[in-house]
Amino acid sequence: MIRRSLLTGAAALIALPALAARGLFDVRDFGARGDGVTVDSPAINRAVAAAVKAGGGTVLLPAGRYLSFSIRLFDNITLLLAEGCVLEAADPAIHKGGYDVAEADLPEQFQDFGITQFHCSLIYADGADHVSVIGRGVIHGKGLVREDPGARWHGVTGWIAPRSADPKEVAMQGKGIRALGLKNCRNVLVRDITILQGGHFACHLLGCRNATIDTILVDTDRDGIDVDCCRDVQVVNCRVNAPKDDAIVVKSSYALGRKIVSENISITNCRTSGFAMGSVLDGTYRASDYRSVDDIGVLGRIKLGTESNGGFRNIRISDCDCENTRGILVGVVDGGVLEDVVISNIVLRNPVNHPLFVRQAARLRAPEGTSVGACRRVRFDTIQVSGADGRYPCGVQGIPDAPIMDVSFRNVLVVSSGGGTAEDAARTPKEKRESSLEVSFMGTLPAYGFYARNVRGLTLTGCTFEVEKPDARPVIVLDDVKGGRIDGFASNTVVQKNGSDITTVS
Structure with missing residues (x-):
């Protein structure tokens, strides 16, 4: 029998347990502790690497509290957060390590920094096919940031390009900005998970095709679910509480460096609200004291068109x-x-x-x-x-x-x-x-x-x-x-x- 606490590094890729042979990769078999103290992202990423080497599979996070920086998913990978699992976003100001470096540095950034950058996420995939994040576990974005440097374009006073000259963007390196981000992916499934305090974006799809977001609960203090430059997407049976920003929003930004139509998107049987963050998850439904810049109050809405470069159809x-x-x-x-x-x-x-x-x-x-x-x-x-x-x-x-x-x-x-x-x-x-x-x-x-x-x-x-x-x-x-x-x-x-x-x- 393999002792999970000793199985780390290259040994984890060689001495796989029987479950891995059936396509299930338990992160504890790769050194994850789930104790809420150890930073487990290296072990989780080793489990992902093993699944990739096997041609795909399910990476399982059993019950426990897993402190983590960036987790990157690839083709044919399912991340399964079991009931009783809490995946907690680590804080680089407290914990040793940081999130993956933001990838894009466009000459002009016509949308918020976070809309353009995806690698600085807790969980992300870039260009993956058949990728899923499922299960009844919780993603707690405790160490994520909710603010970012904003847009960088010719219409902004004091515009600076490229990123290397902008101290606000340089300062973002190593910080995490979203709970779950999927970019340029096909055949996507996000189902049953709960996201608490998701950073600037809790669940964000950019340039994806054939995606389903089904029966997830988001209780956050910025955007809940963003669908941007995507085609053939279903958002169904979701509950999103977002008092300080949009709950469910469809966008068509310039984040991929070209104009892309967002089309064939349905939002069905969803509930949105603007109660205090966390109060939908715990069932108390407390009123939020948030006052927006226009002093009207909470947001929490369904919206279409914040960024509209490529347009919208159907x-x-x-x-x-x-x-x-x-x-x-x-x-x-x-x-x-x-x-x-x-x-x-x-x-x-x-x-x-x-x-x-x-x-x-x-x-x-x-x-x-x-x-x-x-x-x-x-x-x-x-x-x-x-x-x-x-x-x-x-x-x-x-x-x-x-x-x-x-x-x-x-x-x-x-x-x-x-x-x-x-x-x-x-x-x-x-x-x-x-x-x-x-x-x-x-x-x-x-x-x-x-x-x-x-x-x-x-x-x-x-x-x-x-x-x-x-x-x-x-x-x-x-x-x-x-x-x-x-x-x-x-x-x-x-x-x-x-x-x-x-x-x-x-």
């Missing part, structure tokens, strides 16, 4: 429940085309800002010469909203040189606090062409139900907007909206400015 968001979050926000701000998006069968409870919003802008955090892009064919269907803030109705906001095209809202019920004043009704919200996707800069809107500006082709059918307190604003305000149909509202409840060809049927 996106489905359905049968989801969002509680105590920002509303669902979709759009483009960095060029690219967003088209054929369907959002249906959604329940939103106590959204802290606009329940449903489509946004087109021209921040253009992208290579010079990038055009504004387009946003078209977006459908909202069968959505129920309760406890909404009366200041922030649903809406669609384009810009004069790039109006949003062909948007419809069907069977949408919104119950908000109301209370708008005559002064609110007289407001003309500011236009901000070069903005990010967030629309909080517009402030209180002049309608209590729905506001649209710079739109071509708008349909509202079977929609109901109710208020709990009397509201002096009209239900709907349309400004520079041309073409469309508004059903179910008396003409005196709909204000039209600078528009044409709008049919209103009461």
